[in-house]
Amino acid sequence: MTLTWTDWQAIAVPLVLAIGAVAVLLIDAFWRSSPAQLRHTVVTLLTGAVILFGLVFVWAQRDDFKPAFCRPAVEGPAECSLVFEPLTAGLWGVLLLGGLGVVGLSAYRLLAADIPVGEYHFLLLSALVGATTLAGARDLATVVIALEVVSLPSFALVALRRDRRGSEAAMKAFLVSVLSTAVMLFGISYLYGVTGSLYLTTIANRLTGLDPSMQRVAFAAGLFVIVGFAFKIAAVPFHGWLPDTYAGAPVEVTAFLAVVSKSAGVAGLLVLVITGLAPDGSDLRLVVAILAAVTMTVGNLAALRQREAVRLLAWSSIGQVGFLLAPLAVGDAQAVVGYLAAYVVVTLGAFGAVAVVQRHRPSGLLADYRGMVRSEPGLAVALIFFLVVLAGLPPGLAGLFTKFAAFQAVIDAHLGWLAIVMALNVMIGLAVYLRWIAELFRLPADDPFAVDIETPAVAMISLFAAAAVVVSILPSTLFALAT
Amino acid sequence: MIATVWRVAGVGFSLLLVLIAALLYGDSASQHAFLNSQIGEVTIGFAVRTDDLTVLLLAVVGVVATCVQIYSLGYLHERAASYHALVTLFTAAMAAVVVADSLFLLLIGWEVMGACSYLLISHYWERREARSGAVKAFLMTRLADVGFLFGIFVLGVGAGTFRISALDPAQIDPGVLTTGTLLLLVGVVGKSAQVPLQTWLPDAMPGPSPVSALIHAATMVAAGVFLIARLYDVFAASATTMTVLAIVACVTMLYAALCAAAAVEVKRVLAWSTVSQLAIMFAALSLGTHEGRHAALFHLVTHAAFKGLLFLCAGVLLHQVGSAAFVVLRRYTRRGRLRKALPVTFVTMTIGLAALAGVPGFAGFFSKDSVLEAAWEHAHGGSVVGWFVLVSVGLTAGLTAFYCMRLWLWVFFRTPALAGAVGAFEADDPMADLEDPDTSKLKDASWLMLAPLVLLALGAIALGYVDGLHLNWVVALASTVVVIFGVLPAYSLWSRGADPRPVLLEREFGVDRAYHALFVVPVRWLSKLSVLGDRDVVGAYVRAVGRSGALASQGFRLLQTGNVQTYLTAAVVGVVALAVLAGVIAS
Amino acid sequence: MPLVLPLLLAVVLFCLGVYGVLARRNAVTILMSLELMLNAVNLNLIAFDAWRLDGLATGQTLAVFVITLAAAEIGLGLAIVLLLFRGHGHVDADAARDLAEADEREESPT
């Protein structure tokens, strides 16, 4: 098997990211003599450049269809391990944007001082390699490997500060993740046993022709695979690790977990669901729908009474995943990618704002935000906008329309009950975010938050806010990501 | 300043009405519609008409209103601006009713009168009975007006028009006609304070006396009579409605006359007498004949004069003496001062009472006579209703004479038998044993107040003759005898110093109390129920949702123990549950 | 050998692994249990591969991948356990509870 030009093109982005990762690590390791400041800048710029290359590449090739590592199949179309197609382009775009955002949040003087810069960026890029591969993967072996390549650097990132909280957070995430990998692999082994293939398209073809008893085995196996992903994206009841890990990790890493890691999981699940593991009308889609309903309800409810900003965001991200799972359960890739994109932008923004506040007020309580609309109007308005988008209410039209698309997908698939649950959760979700917004508006505050915000932070948050505003005014851009 | 403007405007407007009536007199009937909009198949908007009835009523309203406005100049000094404005609005509303050719314009006038009466009755809003009387008046008439509105719907939709001149009973389905007229009758009963919606009128007495004069003589309560006269063809086409009207009228006239015979306050006596006299008009209308209508309108006009007069006289008593309660007036009377200090009032009031009682020669005699005559003719034609009306009106005439005489004697004359004691009325007065008031300063009212009295007193005599003298001598004689039979017992009781008042009559048959228990109390309970229901049932659900959300939130927080193995266990249980759930749903 | 025997063994191994993960406190033991689960997967894969004989040796290939994965995971896992030990002074997974939800005090119900 030789690599064709098409193959190279398809894997160009992960490959460049990987090379960049190694380069970053090498620079950090062998350029100790330089001042930390300069090293940080160089590393950040290099990482950013690599990711930007990926983005440009994706933009340039967005309409192409490039299968890679293919072999002719016994029956049906050729079996490929990695495919670059418009959907992949959309997912990669979201993932890379997320990565870029995290890099921006970790720009000079923003990253916590006790985090080693080189390792941080290396791990970040490595995870991105895995994430992009996962979104393009079309066989189960690639899926598993890619998933591990996303996950393992994440745990390392969580523990990067090497403190008590970080180690506990990493341990929890790690145990859950490894267990989930084992469960998923167990399911994959059965899927392989039943269908005799690891290629998703072939599995999909063969699943339909199975006799009923085998189909039951296939269902169980598929369930295991989905559960594996459910761990990764912290769908309820596989969510227990998430709030603790988010709370224990540095804010930048939390943002990374919430944005890149979670998006990667969603992307993988999306690929699995729409390329054949769970064809239209299968029970597995029902499982995903149930997961969606439970996840959004529990996530939003639990967020209702959180007092810490990061924890609130953690729980609300569980709720958001529930909303993501809803269109996913009916295989509406466009709605999923659109939702994911909006979610990524505003989550980055929200974490950015939290990072700024948390730097000066380490307690991270919601009460720290009291009266900020007067003392720090710019930051407060941006944060309010991000929260409103998360809640899905005007003026956060990006959130509104992505929720709308999710509703539409669900309604079109005749899942009325899920739509009602979603309607309820729009209400609960709003209650969650309103508590925070109310704090921001509350006057007079005893000790309002007012500091000189670092320029890079101002730039990044303005950037996120601008992006959120643009996608709010032109929501069609969100849905153009996956056509 | 503003008060002066309104005073002038009020008097001017009333005079304008008289002028318009004079100008329109003799013109041929005409209609004019304006501001209409089409709603589906029906037209909603306004229309006015002029005809004899309009002119007649306009004249009556104008004259009475003028008298009342002028009288009020002397009578009332505080809150004069709002008072005169409201009286003017009141008059205008009545004028609107009178000229209306659109049922909606009529309804506007009809209800604006209700609102104005509410505001005027509560003119002395610091007094408790004024407040409650006003509310009662408005609510009872409003209740009736709902029926009235529905009646308008039924007739209007049934006939396809809301124009009075276009309502043709022949075009309307008989069932619809009966329903519609009965519903209109509800409104009429409420407005004219007939049984069973009679209780508001006597309670409306705490209002200023001129207002009572206006309400009772020419406007509000007369509007009911006017309405039936206006829609006489439509009403007459439904025999059921006319029978109901007759029954209501006959019951009311006797009931009200009995109540009046036991009342111990001049204005209350007069109020009940209004109810009773209106019932006489309704009885005449219920005959369904042209004579009946004529008699009713005749009585309306004379009644306007003498009832207006009587209320204005009562106003003078109130103004000069400070009260119109028998017990207070008796304090002045037993010194024989009242009659001498207030000569003009005494004379005019005597004329008014004579007219009310139907003493031959006074206006009331002739108009009542024409009612009796119409009933007699109708009864001769073999109508049960006619007999019924005839007997009732006869009895009422006797009772009327009785209570007029009683009022006149007790208020103005010393009782020889009591030799100066307050007598029959002190039982219910806590201040009965007080010293006699200083009667030396008592004098008659200013000429501003007396002039209308004189004018109306002239009317109370002269109006009897405007219709031409065509007496049925038998009926006239019989009614005179009835009057004498009414007068004599009153005289005899007075001369013995006794005023027996049966409890039943004094409590006005307990209707008020029954209504209170039947309607007011349940509504209060329902209102409490509604408030509690919102708070403890509907609101409880909402609060429960909020609480359960908070509780669930707390529960999920408790699950977050920090122990990773708990999380893993939950996850494994979750896998099993998912598998089972999906299996259940799939099968 | 019938296919069912290795499959049964794999299931037993997997369940043992799950039990170990859920019930043991020592983080190293938990890691070992996870290893057990992954090996159950490997057993499955090999057994199916032998049963299928599809010529590509897909199952065996994946099994090799899984072994590699397991090695990487254990490497990282032990590093994290070490860190845990450094921070807490023990390696009990269920005793690291710094990050549990704090008690709430001043919240007023909505």
Place this chain on the structure above:
Amino acid sequence: MITVANDDFAAGVLLAILALPVLAALALWALPVQLGERLAALYGAVVSGLVLVGSLLLWTPANGWIAYVSGGETLAPGEQVKPLHGVTDVPWIPSLGVRFHVGVDSISVPLIVLTALLTFLCCVYSLKITPRIGRMRSLVALLLVIEAGVIGAFSAMDLVLFFVCFEIVLIPMWLIIDIWGDDHDAPGRKRAATTFVLMTVFGSALMLLGFLLVFRQAGTFDLVQLTNSPVLDGHGVPLAAALLIAVGLAVKVPLWPLHIWLPDAHAKAPTVGSVILAGVLLKLGTYGLIRILVPVLPDATVTIAPYLGGFSTVAIIAGSLACLGQTDVKRLIAYSSVGHMGFIGLGIATLSPAGMKGALFANIAHGIITGLLFFLAGAIKDRHDTSDLATIGRALYARLPRIAALLTFACLASLGLPGLAGFWGEMLVLLGAYDPADSLPRATYLVFMVLAGLGTVLTAAYFLRLVRKLCQGDPAEHPAGAFAVDLSRIELITWTPLITLTVLLGVWPGLLLHQWGSL
């Protein structure tokens, strides 16, 4: 049928009055300097005044709307199809089938004018009278945002656009209640605001589900298309859609028993908030019923109309009864809205020309009269620092004669006195209930009519109770406070338009009724 008239001027005006308040609000927030409180109010007054002028420019005669004639019926010979004007129709989110499609006709224009008028008056009122905590800049900006949202909803010709505009107002209103609300009861106003916003959001989410079901059936969100070729069939999916839309809008209306957010929200809101909430926001619900439910889902509407009528009737009775038991003047007025909105709901439920026009008329009348009532209640509350009837005391006639007289006037108008604006709407609604559409059970509607008629008596009862408890009474027992100033000039200026309109519409209902053509 809706036809569309090309009218670039009107389209420009409409876009201008949509954009102006939003841009003005953003500019106000973005201003680097701290604006004085009065300057902010002045700014708001100027902007909303311009919007008012613009909305009046949209008021062209000779248009009407007969869209709700259900699918099967044809136009009578005399009737003509009246155009929608001021139309802008551009694609917005093609992948979701959403367009930015706005336009106005004679149903929306009066409501838009009402919105602009009330916002303008609120800004003018704020020139002199501001909530205690100040922060006028934000308050004015939020008011302007609400204005834009409401006007957007009234002119939206796309279901999704309607939904978006419907939601725009929520967060500003929530903030207004939460920040500027009753300053004696912070937890109470927070709870009220949150209940309001959450219930409305849930309702609107349900409404959105209904819209999506409509989209699934008809393939478009465009109201013009949907009106011209409605979704027929009164069972199955259309029925579900109609139910969802009706329930969603009923929360906003609010219909009993979904009204529970209303009394608290109104009572705790600041004066301008109450005025906008009662005068404008409630109308979104009834407007939605008339604009969307009835024409788009005619058959399904027929199926649910009796239930809608039933709940409306219950609202009339229960709302009035609840008013009788209130001890707080603002809560009482708030509850009175429940009853009045019940009348509007009943009118819509009759599906007859009279009922529909009555509902439209009552919409406007309620906005004007209740706006006035809340202004008055606010004035009384400001002067006594409480809205509790017992604490305020009686005999306002003696203490604040002009305000008390106006209160009496407003009460009379609100209880539906003929000759004032409140009457015609309720009268037409009752007429509609007497003669409902042929497809509806007439006997049921007669019962509704009688009950609603009794409701008017109860309405009168509680307003008279209010007047009696507040205005009348012995002045000796309730002496005037030193600070009690009667009607100020700004109050007079603000209220005069409302009073004038109340009388004008009362004596000349044709002014509005003509607008709706021969429905």
